Amino acid sequence: MVVACDEVQSTKIRGCQDEVEEITPRIYVPPIVDDFIEILGMFRVILLHVESPEILVRTLKEFLKIFYFKVTLNATTEDFLACLNHHEPNIQVYVLGDSSYLPILESGIRNPRFYPHFISPISGPQFIVTPLRDSHVQAAVICSNENHIELKVRSNGHDYEGLSYRSDVPFVMVDMFQMHAVNVDVEEGSAWVEAGATLGEVYYNIAEKSDTYGFPAGICPTVGVGGHISGGGFGTLVRKYGLAADNILDARLVNANGEILDKASMGEDLFWAIRGGGGGNFGAILAWKIKLVPVPKTVSVFSVCKNLEHGATELVLKWQEIAPKLPDDLYIKLLLDRSHPVIVRGVYYTINATFVSLFLGGSPQLYDIMERLIPELGLRREDIQEMSWIQSVLYAAGFDPHAPLEVLLDRNQTGRKQFFKSKSDYVNQPLTVTALEGIWKMFYDKDAEEPHMMWSPQGGAMDRIPPAEIPYPHRKNLYQIEYMVWWDEQGIDAAERNINWIRTLYDYMEPYVTKNPRASYVNFRDLGLGQSKNGTASYEEAKKAWGGKYFMENFDRLVRVKSKVDRGNFFRSEQSIPPTVQHAWKRARDDGQDEACIQVVEAQKRELMLARVQDRDSNAVQFESS
Numbered sequence: 001m002v003v004a005c006d007e008v009q010s011t012k013i014r015g016c017q018d019e020v021e022e023i024t025p026r027i028y029v030p031p032i033v034d035d036f037i038e039i040l041g042m043f044r045v046i047l048l049h050v051e052s053p054e055i056l057v058r059t060l061k062e063f064l065k066i067f068y069f070k071v072t073l074n075a076t077t078e079d080f081l082a083c084l085n086h087h088e089p090n091i092q093v094y095v096l097g098d099s100s101y102l103p104i105l106e107s108g109i110r111n112p113r114f115y116p117h118f119i120s121p122i123s124g125p126q127f128i129v130t131p132l133r134d135s136h137v138q139a140a141v142i143c144s145n146e147n148h149i150e151l152k153v154r155s156n157g158h159d160y161e162g163l164s165y166r167s168d169v170p171f172v173m174v175d176m177f178q179m180h181a182v183n184v185d186v187e188e189g190s191a192w193v194e195a196g197a198t199l200g201e202v203y204y205n206i207a208e209k210s211d212t213y214g215f216p217a218g219i220c221p222t223v224g225v226g227g228h229i230s231g232g233g234f235g236t237l238v239r240k241y242g243l244a245a246d247n248i249l250d251a252r253l254v255n256a257n258g259e260i261l262d263k264a265s266m267g268e269d270l271f272w273a274i275r276g277g278g279g280g281n282f283g284a285i286l287a288w289k290i291k292l293v294p295v296p297k298t299v300s301v302f303s304v305c306k307n308l309e310h311g312a313t314e315l316v317l318k319w320q321e322i323a324p325k326l327p328d329d330l331y332i333k334l335l336l337d338r339s340h341p342v343i344v345r346g347v348y349y350t351i352n353a354t355f356v357s358l359f360l361g362g363s364p365q366l367y368d369i370m371e372r373l374i375p376e377l378g379l380r381r382e383d384i385q386e387m388s389w390i391q392s393v394l395y396a397a398g399f400d401p402h403a404p405l406e407v408l409l410d411r412n413q414t415g416r417k418q419f420f421k422s423k424s425d426y427v428n429q430p431l432t433v434t435a436l437e438g439i440w441k442m443f444y445d446k447d448a449e450e451p452h453m454m455w456s457p458q459g460g461a462m463d464r465i466p467p468a469e470i471p472y473p474h475r476k477n478l479y480q481i482e483y484m485v486w487w488d489e490q491g492i493d494a495a496e497r498n499i500n501w502i503r504t505l506y507d508y509m510e511p512y513v514t515k516n517p518r519a520s521y522v523n524f525r526d527l528g529l530g531q532s533k534n535g536t537a538s539y540e541e542a543k544k545a546w547g548g549k550y551f552m553e554n555f556d557r558l559v560r561v562k563s564k565v566d567r568g569n570f571f572r573s574e575q576s577i578p579p580t581v582q583h584a585w586k587r588a589r590d591d592g593q594d595e596a597c598i599q600v601v602e603a604q605k606r607e608l609m610l611a612r613v614q615d616r617d618s619n620a621v622q623f624e625s626s
């Protein structure tokens with residue numbers, strides 16, 4: 001099922017030194033016939049991988065649409081490429097329809113649900129810019145802004161809804177994968193990390209320099225720091241040190257005007273907003289300066305699984321009580337899934353509850369704590385393994401802890417690729433037995449091919465950091481739930497079946513989780529909460545649908561920052577932070593700021609252009625069901 005682009009020629013990068021001439025606008029303004037042939041060639045490749053009639057029909061429809069777009073957007077194409085060429089002649093850019101375009105686009109797609117041939121080629125970018133340095137990102141921002149083409153940044157493509165690489169309007173994607181340097185300064189206890197680096201690259205580079213420093217970020221090594229830290233970022237050190245975004249010392253970004261700013265020049269408000277206010281809202285992050293945190297030379301881990309027949313329900317109840325209150329050095333997360341089919345008491349499945357732990361200390365101490373606090377788990381001394389912190393990173397990610405550390409440098413770790421859909425919640429009152437039994441029942445539903453839940457404890461440092469310190473507000477809860485369903489079967493039916501299942505589970509959970517608003521984690525992006533047509537939501541719409549849920553009382557401050565730093569709403573997406581346009585307009589007029597007035601008018605123009613595009617695109621992609 002993984003897309004094999006054997007038909008696609010090997011990558012040819014436009015804009016390399018010897019190809020500068022090709023970047024001239026002329027080359028991208030072929031007569032209509034040339035356009036047709038060029039796009040047909042691309043579709044021939046796609047059609048070879050079409051595996052169902054419904055996808056074939058959709059693909060053909062998209063072919064006509066893309067042809068239409070290609071022709072109507074030639075003027076923009078010409079201007080955009082000329083602008084890039086003017087600012088940065090050596091910049092690498094791939095244009096929709098190039099034979100090398102599709103492999104680049106697909107290399108950063110982590111959820112096959114969003115492979116272009118499963119949805120719509122037009123949902124992919126018109127241009128992909130692959131910067132090598134800050135000035136390239138700057139040029140992409142300036143030229144997109146000048147030409148009113150939306151811009152999205154992709155660091156390593158883990159956005160759950162694919163918002164870094166798809167949209168229903170034409171856009172430029174800045175793909176940061178070549179900007180992934182990590183420079184560790186052990187003396188200072190810090191590191192500068194370029195946005196395209198993965199968490200695995202960060203952890204690897206820290207471990208290369210020190211065995212007593214770590215960084216508190218996510219578990220999956222392929223996640224990109226650009227998106228991850230922008231939305232918060234938590235992992236096994238969260239109870240000791242908080243989120244990745246809580247441990248940021250400085251940052252460099254390109255703002256909507258194309259200026260490069262750092263902490264000192266961007267000001268307190270913007271520096272606050274980018275640390276957890278969600279990717280793609282305030283600027284293109286170029287690099288973060290992270291604060292390294294102390295870790296002992298020896299840590300301990302265990303992973304123990306119990307099914308319902310071995311007391312899983314009682315253990316889950318107990319876990320809720322103790323996990324958020326454990327010493328900060330101890331993190332125990334809970335994974336719930338359905339076991340492989342076995343006949344037990346007349347049903348075909350049982351539920352597995354797996355307790356996965358990291359302790360910042362030695363095995364005897366961990367054993368004593370567990371014996372004292374949760375003897376029912378039946379943890380044996382031999383269940384605990386001692387290792388270095390970096391080995392615990394491998395362990396948490398599902399690798400053999402003795403594997404070579406270089407596995408952390410693999411940006412793709414392709415393995416088995418599955419479609420997936422995720423949602424999230426926070427819990428502030430322990431769930432009852434009845435609530436748990438209802439969940440087990442839903443897990444037996446065969447509509448869900450592979451249902452999962454991950455319960456991540458909070459407490460510890462998370463409790464101590466005030467909710468308004470950075471935009472991530474969900475500090476005072478017991479734990480976070482991530483719901484997830486994976487499936488292999490292709491086609492809309494399977495997608496709908498699995499997505500409907502997760503929605504039903506989410507509805508079922510409503511009485512048991514946070515309310516008014518029901519909280520969600522922005523890094524587990526969920527378009528099911530609501531979405532705007534490409535960043536055009538009003539303040540009220542955005543707050544009600546997703547803004548209040550992701551950011552609670554911090555949403556208003558994010559809107560104020562957005563209104564100040566990106567009044568024209570250049571950085572936007574289906575779930576972005578809206579500027580208050582009236583507010584910006586009034587403020588600009590009151591301040592007598594011509595420049596700001598122009599930006600507001602430009603924003604309105606962009607909205608008009610967008611409305612025109614949307615009229616044409618009446619069959620806009622339905623993200624949730626695709």
Ligand SMILES: Cc1cc2nc3c(=O)[nH]c(=O)nc-3n(C[C@H](O)[C@H](O)[C@H](O)COP(=O)(O)OP(=O)(O)OC[C@H]3O[C@@H](n4cnc5c(N)ncnc54)[C@H](O)[C@@H]3O)c2cc1C
Nearest residue numbers: 155156157158159218219220224226227228234279280285
């Ligand atoms: C397999 C998997 C495991 C995960 N594990 C964890 C985990 O353990 N803990 C956790 O907290 N989260 C986890 N996540 C969620 C992850 O943190 C988010 O999806 C995160 O946004 C991904 O960042 P990215 O750069 O890889 O994604 P991208 O898709 O590249 O970007 C995500 C969003 O950020 C924006 N963005 C990306 N780069 C930049 C930039 N340089 N400047 C401005 N905006 C940018 C994008 O436009 C998009 O809106 C996981 C996700 C997956 C798919």
